Amino acid sequence: MSAQLERVRFGPDGPEVPRLGFGAIPIQAIPEAAAVDVVAYAFERGIRFFDTARAYTTSEERLARALRGVREQVFIVTKSAARNREELARDLECSLTNLGTDYLDLFLFHGINREDELCRVLEGPLDLLRERQREGQVRLIGLSSHASEVATRAVRSGEFAAVEFPFNYLELQCLEDLLPTARERGIPFIAMKPLAGGVLSSPEAAIKWLACRPVEVIIPGLRSREEVDRAVAAFLAAQQAGEQALTSEEREAIERDRAELDRRFCRRCGYCLPCPQDIPINFVLAVEQFCHRSGWARLDRRHLELVRKGLACDGCGTCETRCPFGLPLPEMVRPTAEVFLAEARRLRPDLTLPEEEAN
Numbered sequence: 539m540s541a542q543l544e545r546v547r548f549g550p551d552g553p554e555v556p557r558l559g560f561g562a563i564p565i566q567a568i569p570e571a572a573a574v575d576v577v578a579y580a581f582e583r584g585i586r587f588f589d590t591a592r593a594y595t596t597s598e599e600r601l602a603r604a605l606r607g608v609r610e611q612v613f614i615v616t617k618s619a620a621r622n623r624e625e626l627a628r629d630l631e632c633s634l635t636n637l638g639t640d641y642l643d644l645f646l647f648h649g650i651n652r653e654d655e656l657c658r659v660l661e662g663p664l665d666l667l668r669e670r671q672r673e674g675q676v677r678l679i680g681l682s683s684h685a686s687e688v689a690t691r692a693v694r695s696g697e698f699a700a701v702e703f704p705f706n707y708l709e710l711q712c713l714e715d716l717l718p719t720a721r722e723r724g725i726p727f728i729a730m731k732p733l734a735g736g737v738l739s740s741p742e743a744a745i746k747w748l749a750c751r752p753v754e755v756i757i758p759g760l761r762s763r764e765e766v767d768r769a770v771a772a773f774l775a776a777q778q779a780g781e782q783a784l785t786s787e788e789r790e791a792i793e794r795d796r797a798e799l800d801r802r803f804c805r806r807c808g809y810c811l812p813c814p815q816d817i818p819i820n821f822v823l824a825v826e827q828f829c830h831r832s833g834w835a836r837l838d839r840r841h842l843e844l845v846r847k848g849l850a851c852d853g854c855g856t857c858e859t860r861c862p863f864g865l866p867l868p869e870m871v872r873p874t875a876e877v878f879l880a881e882a883r884r885l886r887p888d889l890t891l892p893e894e895e896a897n
């Protein structure tokens with residue numbers, strides 16, 4: 539009999555789930571049949587925790603198609619970026635319809651990165667979810683975030699039953715306060731972006747490394763049967779041997795990635811904002827990963843307009859003094875925007891590019 543994925547209880551009253559989950563961002567970027575196939579295959583390989591979001595276009599519907607008939611055996615997480623009751627109610631309704639279910643195991647406020655956003659959801663939309671929880675539509679309520687201080691505050695508020703946050707061998711900011719606070723309070727921690735949005739050079743090393751950390755579930759984005767097999771094999775190896783499962787090549791890959799990427803990789807926390815030129819710095823630096831995960835087909839003129847703002851960077855350095863990761867931003871922002879716009883011209887010639895007025 540093949541080895542079973544290690545299971546963990548998801549919160550004091552939650553169900554048991556396998557610790558290796560499935561991040562469903564990339565399934566919007568591949569053909570529908572392939573998307574349904576990879577999700578069904580992940581289920582076959584023992585994965586039961588599926589993470590999607592209202593913002594991931596076709597992801598919810600594709601998950602539903604693949605998981606038809608096994609709803610009671612899976613744990614479904616979706617998210618909404620709505621910050622008021624009306625929009626949240628619409629998103630919830632839409633997610634339930636798309637997912638073909640009458641309940642969600644976990645519903646997250648998507649991307650709570652600023653203090654004012656946290657206050658806004660605590661003041662109104664959270665009540666709506668509590669009502670829906672009493673009616674049985676939502677079992678648990680949590681949040682996702684890229685900003686560790688805000689996420690820690692949210693966990694301390696006692697209002698959320700789970701937190702989803704980036705964690706991988708490059709993105710360690712949760713280790714300071716967030717993860718210890720979640721552990722102390724028994725709040726399940728979902729490690730998102732375990733492969734740092736695709737920039738880490740060894741997915742196996744990333745999964746093995748994370749499997750040995752005290753988090754409930756890790757949710758790599760998977761887009762083929764081969765990727766599912768590799769993720770399951772890496773997870774099982776770490777489950778059996780701990781960090782000893784890391785080969786010498788994988789240890790080298792971790793060291794190399796840290797050396798090369800640590801001071802170039804944007805964690806999308808937004809602490810560098812606002813920029814005096816109104817440049818959405820975190821968006822400019824992360825848009826290529828967005829295209830890699832979600833597909834270039836999702837790029838639209840609005841995204842290009844945002845990236846184009848990066849051309850206006852005058853190198854003032856204000857952002858650099860705020861970035862806790864020491865990224866050399868005056869050297870990065872404008873060149874990143876230029877390279878991306880050139881790539882977008884090549885891969886999406888159908889999009890009318892805005893005039894590069896700032897040039």
Ligand code: SF4
Nearest residue numbers: 813851852854855857
């Ligand atoms: S260096 Fe560029 S991106 Fe940073 S604050 Fe100044 S203008 Fe904005």
Ligand code: SF4
Nearest residue numbers: 804805807808810861
């Ligand atoms: S540039 Fe630095 S501060 Fe700004 S979002 Fe990226 S990691 Fe955070």
